[in-house]
Structures are given as structure tokens and as C-alpha cells.
Amino acid sequence: MCGIVTAVATRNVVPVLLEGLRKLEYRGYDSVGLAVLAGGELVRQRSCGRVAELAARTEAQGLAAPTGIAHTRWATHGVPSERNAHPHISGGLAVVHNGIIENFETLKVALQARGYTFVSDTDSEVIAHLIHDKLGGGAAGLLEAVRLATLELVGAFAIGVIAVSEPDCVVVARRGVPLLLGLGEDGVYAASAASALFQVTDKLVFLEEDDLAELRRDAYRVVRPDGAAVERPVQISSLTADAVELGRFRHYMQKEIFEQPQALADTLGVVAGGVGISPRHFGAQAEEVFSGVRSVLILACGTSYHAGLVARYWLEAVAKLPCTVEIASEYRYRKSVADPDTLVVAVSQSGETADTLAALKYAQTLGMTRTLAICNVAESAVVREAKLRFITRAGPEIGVASTKAFTTQLAAFALLTLALARLRGALDAEAEARHLAALRHLPIAVQKVLDLEPQIERWAEHFATREHALFLGRGQHWPIAMEGALKLKEISYIHAEAYAAGELKHGPLALVDRKMPVIAVSPNDELLEKLKSNLQVVHARGGELYVFADAGSEIPEGDGVHIMQLPENYGLLSPILHVVPLQLLSYHVALVRGTDVDKPRNLAKSVTVE
Numbered sequence: 001m002c003g004i005v006t007a008v009a010t011r012n013v014v015p016v017l018l019e020g021l022r023k024l025e026y027r028g029y030d031s032v033g034l035a036v037l038a039g040g041e042l043v044r045q046r047s048c049g050r051v052a053e054l055a056a057r058t059e060a061q062g063l064a065a066p067t068g069i070a071h072t073r074w075a076t077h078g079v080p081s082e083r084n085a086h087p088h089i090s091g092g093l094a095v096v097h098n099g100i101i102e103n104f105e106t107l108k109v110a111l112q113a114r115g116y117t118f119v120s121d122t123d124s125e126v127i128a129h130l131i132h133d134k135l136g137g138g139a140a141g142l143l144e145a146v147r148l149a150t151l152e153l154v155g156a157f158a159i160g161v162i163a164v165s166e167p168d169c170v171v172v173a174r175r176g177v178p179l180l181l182g183l184g185e186d187g188v189y190a191a192s193a194a195s196a197l198f199q200v201t202d203k204l205v206f207l208e209e210d211d212l213a214e215l216r217r218d219a220y221r222v223v224r225p226d227g228a229a230v231e232r233p234v235q236i237s238s239l240t241a242d243a244v245e246l247g248r249f250r251h252y253m254q255k256e257i258f259e260q261p262q263a264l265a266d267t268l269g270v271v272a273g274g275v276g277i278s279p280r281h282f283g284a285q286a287e288e289v290f291s292g293v294r295s296v297l298i299l300a301c302g303t304s305y306h307a308g309l310v311a312r313y314w315l316e317a318v319a320k321l322p323c324t325v326e327i328a329s330e331y332r333y334r335k336s337v338a339d340p341d342t343l344v345v346a347v348s349q350s351g352e353t354a355d356t357l358a359a360l361k362y363a364q365t366l367g368m369t370r371t372l373a374i375c376n377v378a379e380s381a382v383v384r385e386a387k388l389r390f391i392t393r394a395g396p397e398i399g400v401a402s403t404k405a406f407t408t409q410l411a412a413f414a415l416l417t418l419a420l421a422r423l424r425g426a427l428d429a430e431a432e433a434r435h436l437a438a439l440r441h442l443p444i445a446v447q448k449v450l451d452l453e454p455q456i457e458r459w460a461e462h463f464a465t466r467e468h469a470l471f472l473g474r475g476q477h478w479p480i481a482m483e484g485a486l487k488l489k490e491i492s493y494i495h496a497e498a499y500a501a502g503e504l505k506h507g508p509l510a511l512v513d514r515k516m517p518v519i520a521v522s523p524n525d526e527l528l529e530k531l532k533s534n535l536q537v538v539h540a541r542g543g544e545l546y547v548f549a550d551a552g553s554e555i556p557e558g559d560g561v562h563i564m565q566l567p568e569n570y571g572l573l574s575p576i577l578h579v580v581p582l583q584l585l586s587y588h589v590a591l592v593r594g595t596d597v598d599k600p601r602n603l604a605k606s607v608t609v610e
């Protein structure tokens with residue numbers, strides 16, 4: 001998704017803007033650009049390539065300036081092209097924009113009638129002309145012009161604006177899209193994510209919904225849409241720039257897969273040592289919110305949705321609570337029956353996913369106020385919206401394909417299940433101790449699965465030439481098959497579908513032939529014998545089987561049947577182990593196919609628009 005970086009400082013900010021864009025590359029983009037105020041002039045550079053290309057151009061140009069704005073664009077209105085890349089200019093001002101302006105057509109017609117000419121196909125260009133119009137219409141300065149313009153905008157935006165009329169100033173504003181300020185030693189900065197600013201500061205100010213801010217080298221002020229000044233707290237971030245370095249790995253995705261033992265240990269640190277299961281892990285009010293809960297509703301998108309699907313099995317089997325899991329983009333528009341005694345759980349790695357946030361807000365409007373966010377970003381919008389929170393400790397996830405965020409979400413759900421089960425009297429002390437021991441051992445168990453990487457690399461060669469794949473699973477491993485299929489299509493562009501294995505005979509079996517690889521998630525659990533029968537049916541039709549089995553599964557290897565053995569069955573937490581080889585398989589297939597693993601085509605890391 002688009003990303004913004006702005007800077008006004010006593011130094012040359014061009015390297016800061018470029019480094020900030022590099023740190024935002026993981027969000028996904030198709031073009032880049034920046035504009036600076038150099039010697040009283042507005043200078044713009046844009047490229048339909050990568051940040052590196054923009055950097056080469058600015059270097060060749062010898063561009064240096066103390067004030068600037070920069071942008072990575074993920075096309076929504078208008079194709080990816082230099083003409084549509086940001087910043088957009090109107091007279092002596094330039095604007096970068098992240099989000100979608102819903103009323104841009106109405107505004108465009110009105111601005112054209114006032115003599116403005118549009119040179120791009122974007123919705124964003126209206127913002128530049130609108131602000132220019134306000135400045136020409138007598139607005140007292142850039143901040144005031146931006147304020148008046150934002151009052152007319154319908155939709156979501158984070159914007160950064162510079163103007164030749166105020167060379168020592170950047171104005172920013174946000175609505176529905178994240179934006180934060182960074183207070184450096186030599187200047188004031190702003191960006192879509194903190195990772196873009198760690199190069200200059202760890203002192204952050206998170207702007208609230210509808211805030212505007214005027215940034216100067218040694219000062220800043222935040223105002224509300226009515227112009228009233230407001231204070232926002234300064235927070236010192238505990239994350240560091242090192243947290244997002246690649247280190248010994250080839251890609252962030254690979255690094256993040258291998259970080260899972262640590263990410264799980266950090267996330268499960270709340271039950272380290274002798275500490276037991278407690279509602280308090282979810283916030284001071286959790287006991288009160290949880291008591292009397294009669295059902296659970298999980299809202300999420302993509303991989304986070306798959307985490308919710310696994311959790312459903314746990315919540316129903318262990319905590320004895322009815323649970324539904326809904327795709328957030330569907331739920332937010334569905335006329336559903338609300339129950340105030342439902343615990344609504346919004347799950348999101350980024351905490352900025354527009355659909356998940358909107359679904360959570362919608363649930364609240366229906367009277368469901370018992371809300372919990374499971375999220376990897378403490379300061380995110382989803383976390384701020386919910387009454388309770390559980391922050392997963394995965395650390396920054398850069399690869400677009402979610403990996404360590406998923407397994408830590410599952411760890412959070414395991415803790416939630418046990419906390420609710422205990423509160424409801426559905427968990428005796430012995431069972432609690434058993435589950436706690438398994439949770440504490442989990443990082444070591446995951447490490448053992450990671451050791452399978454060399455074998456998985458060999459399997460990846462088989463897949464690289466295929467264009468389709470089927471994933472099968474049963475019970476709590478069916479969502480793991482879904483997650484495996486999502487990972488494969490996301491980064492290797494192989495068409496993959498997942499089915500509950502028992503469903504195969506009701507249609508998808510027609511797809512199975514010699515050329516169809518079928519990946520089976522086969523833990524040694526109570527459904528194993530049923531699954532084996534399903535696999536027999538595939539084998540009999542000539543399908544090529546790739547089976548991830550637990551020790552003791554006793555599925556014989558043979559012609560067209562490849563087996564990879566995981567350690568012994570891990571019970572309730574087995575999905576956390578079984579997803580790891582599927583992540584590695586997708587990664588290695590993508591490597592062989594030569595795709596852009598961390599930034600797959602058409603996708604964005606943080607989907608902050610609908």
C-alpha cells in the first residue's frame with residue numbers, strides 16, 4: 001500500500017526521504033516519487049521503477065534540500081505510470097497522498113470549472129488543486145489551506161504538502177489512514193510507519209483521526225479540523241532499525257519464517273516461568289469483559305482470518321464456546337444478528353487493515369462492546385479501537401506474505417482459549433498444566449520443523465514447473481491447508497486451492513490427474529485414518545501426493561507418494577507446527593520461479609483502503 005515520508009530539517013533531507021521509502025518498500029508499490037524545496041524552487045522526481053532508480057536519478061541530479069515529501073504508490077485510480085506517480089503539483093505546491101478520495105469526480109468537475117487542468121488519472125491530484133485553490137482564495141497560510149481543503153474531502157487520506165510560499169514547512173493530515181510524526185535532533189519528520197523514521201529518531205507522535213499538523217525544523221503543532229490546537233503524547237518506540245535488517249537471510253520472508261521460535265517465545269513470555277493462564281494477559285478489564293461471554297465472533301482478513309478459523313476449533317472444543325469467524329470485508333456489510341454477550345475478536349498483524357477496522361467498528365454499532373484486538377502493532381488503529389488487547393511479539397513483519405504474525409496469532413488464541421476455558425470451569429488444573437507445558441516447549445518444537453528446510457528445498461523443485469496445486473487438510477488443519485494454498489499463490493503465482501479432504505469427492509476430485517500435485521497436511525490425530533482414505537482416492541486417480549505427516553502416521557512412501565515426516569503429534573497446537581513447512585515450501589518454490597518474494601506483484605503489506 002502507498003507510503004509517505006516527509007522531512008523538514010537543518011540537513012539535506014533527500015537521503016532521509018529515500019531511506020524512508022526503502023523502509024516502506026515492503027508495503028508493496030508500483031511507482032515512487034519525491035518533491036523538495038531547493039533554493040526557493042519546487043523540484044520533483046518520479047519513477048515507475050523501484051526506490052533504487054529514484055535514488056540514482058536524484059544523485060545524478062545532485063539534488064539536495066532541507067524540505068521535502070516522498071511517496072511510494074500502489075495504484076488504485078489510474079495505471080502505474082510516471083504521470084500518475086506522486087507527488088502531484090498545482091502551481092507552487094506539491095502533495096503526496098495515501099488513501100482514496102471518494103468524491104474526487106465531483107471535486108474535479110468543480111476545479112476544472114475554476115480553470116484547473118488535470119494531468120493524471122488519479123484521485124489524489126484533486127487534493128493538490130483544491131489546496132492551491134484555498135491558498136489563492138485567501139487562506140492564511142499552508143496549514144489553513146490544507147485544513148479547508150480536507151473539510152471538503154470524502155474518503156481516507158494521509159497527506160503531506162509543501163509549498164514554495166512556505167519553504168521551511170511541511171503540512172500533514174490524516175483521516176482513516178495512519179500517519180505519525182518523528183521528532184529528530186535536527187528536524188521534524190512524518191511517515192506512514194515508524195520503521196521509516198528510526199533512521200532519524202525513536203521519538204514518535206501518533207496523529208489521531210482527523211488531525212492536521214504543521215511541521216517546522218524545530219517545532220510542530222497539531223490542530224483539529226476546526227483549527228483548535230491539540231496536544232498529542234510523545235512516545236519513545238522500543239523498536240529499533242536493526243529489527244528490520246535482513247542479516248544472513250536472502251529475503252525478509254525467509255528471515256521471518258526462521259524468527260518464529262523467538263517470536264513465539266516472546267509472545268508466550270506472559271506465561272513464562274511459573275506464571276499461569278490469566279484473563280489479565282488481555283488487559284486489566286478482561287475478567288469483567290470475559291465473564292458472561294456466551295459466544296465468540298472473530299473478524300479478520302487473509303492470513304489473520306485463517307488464524308481465526310483454527311481458533312474456532314480450539315474455542316469450541318476446549319472453552320466450549322460457540323464461535324463464528326467472518327471475513328471482515330463481508331461482515332461489515334452483512335445484516336447479522338448481534339448478541340451483546342459475544343466477545344468480538346479483531347485479528348490483524350498490522351492493525352491498520354481497513355476492512356478489519358471497519359468490521360470491528362460495525363460490530364460495536366450493533367451493541368457488541370466486548371471487544372478484543374489481537375495485533376502485532378501496539379499503537380495501531382485496531383488496538384486503539386478495542387476494549388481489550390493482546391499484542392503479539394512477532395516484531396516487524398516486512399515480507400508481504402505473513403508468516404511469524406500468523407503463528408504468534410495462534411499462540412495468542414491458544415492463551416485466549418485457555419483463559420476463557422478456565423473462567424468457565426472447562427479446564428481442570430491438570431489439563432491447564434499440560435497445555436502450559438506444550439506452549440512453553442513450542443519454540444523448540446518449531447525449531448525442529450525448521451530443520452526440514454533442505455528436504456523442502458528438494459520438493460520445491462517439483463512444484464516450480466506446475467501451474468496448479470491442491471491442498472488438503474481435516475479438522476483444525478483444514479485452515480492450515482488454506483493458509484498453505486494462500487502462501488503458494490501469493491508469492492509463486494501458482495494457482496492453489498485448499499479443501500477439507502472429505503469434500504474432495506464432492507467436486508474437486510475431477511481436477512486430479514497426473515499433473516496435479518496434491519499437498520496433504522496429515523497429523524497423527526483422530527482424523528488420520530479418514531484422511532488416509534481421502535489420500536487413497538487421490539492416489540488411485542494418478543494424483544501426485546506430497547504428505548506432511550507426523551511421526552507414527554505410517555503412510556507408506558511409494559510411486560507418486562512423497563512423505564515428509566514432522567516430529568510427533570503436537571496435539572492442540574499441532575497447526576502451529578504444520579504451517580511451517582508450508583511456509584518454507586512456498587518460499588522455495590518462489591525462489592526457483594524467480595518471483596519477487598518479499599514484494600509479490602499486485603499485493604501490499606498493509607491494506608489501508610477498502
Ligand code: M6R
Pocket residue numbers: 301302303304305347348349350351352353356400401402403486490605606607
Ligand atoms: O495486517 P492484517 O493481518 O490485518 O492483514 C490481513 C491480510 O491482508 C494479510 O494477512 C494478507 O492476507 C497476507 N498478505 C497474507 O500473507
